[in-house]
Amino acid sequence: MDFNKIKEMGLEYAEKGRNAAMDLAERGRTQAKIVSEQTKLARAQRQLGALVYSLAKGNEENQPLVDKYIEMIGSIEADLNALKESLGPAAEVITHDLDEEPAEDSGITIEPTVEKDKKPDTDKKTCPQCGAPVSEDALFCNRCGAQL
Ligand SMILES: [Zn+2]
Known part of the structure; x- marks a missing residue:
């Protein structure tokens, strides 16, 4: 038995274990970022929807503003894709159902038809x-x- 060799292997495994732990922490951070980007994306999409709706309802146009939202959504999507790619193809991304988010942003611009100016x-x-x-x-x- 070559004890030095065994000791070496042990050290090697310890080293690998440490790297894996660091990777896990890093992955956790990346996944947290993904979740927060997804929330941002859903919010921007809702805002864009509300904007387009209120413009259409009032028979108005505000293409520059719509474009800003579209640009913003595109850049969030690009960030998201980059984050997902950094986790690798086999990554299991924790996604939460965005439709079931609590209605914390009820201050959205979709107004009831009555009392519109109030x-x-x-x-x-x-x-x-x-x-x-x-x-x-x-x-x-x-x-x-x-x-x-
Ligand atoms: Zn302003």
């Missing part, structure tokens, strides 16, 4: 550029297009 006097978020009221999780100001 704005509730809650302390709403306003645009730092133009002061227009903006929905809690809007990414851009609906009036001036400033990034929020």
